[in-house]
Amino acid sequence: MSTRIEVVADPVRDRCLLTTGHLSPRLLPGRPGVVRVALVAAGALLLAGDEVRIEVDVAGAVRLEIVETAGTVAYGMRGGSARWDVDIRLTDGASLQWYAEPFVVAADADVTRTTTTRLTAGCTAQLRESIVLGRHNETGGRLHTSTRAWLDDQPLLAEDLEFRHSWAILGTARCLDTVTTLGFRLPDDPETLQLEGPGSIARQLVHEQHQSSLQTRP
Template identity: 80%
Template sequence: MSTRIEVTADPIRDRCLLSTGHLSPRQLPGRPGVVRVALLAAGALLLAGDEVRIDVAVSGAVRLEIVEIAGTVAYGMRGGRARWDVAIELRDGANLQWYAEPFVVSADADVRRTTTVHLSTGCTADLRETLVLGRQGETGGALHTTTRAWLDDEPLLAEDLQFRNSWAVLGTARCLDTVTTLGFRLPAAPETMQLEGPGSIARQLVHEQHLSTLNHRIPAAH
């Protein structure tokens, strides 16, 4: 069961079609040229056996801003697994901004997350993802994330991250805060890696999300 957000630019009124899956999208008021959509959980998330899929398609000179009302907790799964898959397609000058709330992987959880992005020249995506390994006092479960992006059918980004008993990777930190931009680059900074094509990855390891400064270094509009 897929959650779908489909936005098409229109000279009179931008069109927005929403479909509910594990998450329920709700359109919010927005200024001209901007469509704002909130995501709310339609039920308890994230449990063993859950397969969450979110499809986002934006076409034309319009900006989609996705707002998450609350973070997501992947609970202990007792040997089970869950998936969280996001597929994004941006065409004809579309722009997407999606700053996700924290995704918490509890002890004994096992989650596979995938993000795929297809965009054409002139489109941009500005994505923030905060992964939190364990609730307060926990070590955290297993998490495998895969990110793939293409610009005009040419590979732009391919990244895999795997966390399991991840003190060796995170040290005393619990949060991996990441901003990924596609179609444009962030200003140079010590924590920012520039992609070979137009795009950047800025990343910080922190103990709590509010300690991250990434959101203060991102341009407000592109």
């Protein structure tokens, strides 16, 4: 079963429907116009054979803030594999802020991770993703990521990355920290790629995630 977060703006009280899958979404206190939801693992993650799916649907002039209570470790899979798929839909002026905790790819892990975002004009999304190859003193496994975004049915972002630890490419770095914005741009910076449409990708390679100085917009 998919983990699903569905939010609809309402002038009296924003409506929020939460469905538990591999992750359990839990409503947190929030100020007017902002819905805050925590994601808590409903069991051991991420193991061979796991197929995690998270669906996010936000409609209307409301901001959804997703909070991860802990990072995720993709454990050694002994020849198996796992998936982590995120499907986001924003309409009618909705916005999303999701600052993910580190996603650690342990030795012998094999993971495919996809993020698909569809938004209409006037909507915005800000997503932070920190990929860490290997636990402490460990060489990481394999991770393939696929990111797609559309704005009003027009392609905004298409990117595929293959992660395998290589000293020739990464040096002493273990973590790729990324902030992606859709529907608006980050300020120009040497570490920021501006998309052809309204959006940006800012990245840093660091040894530990906390060493990243990437800035996110409140």
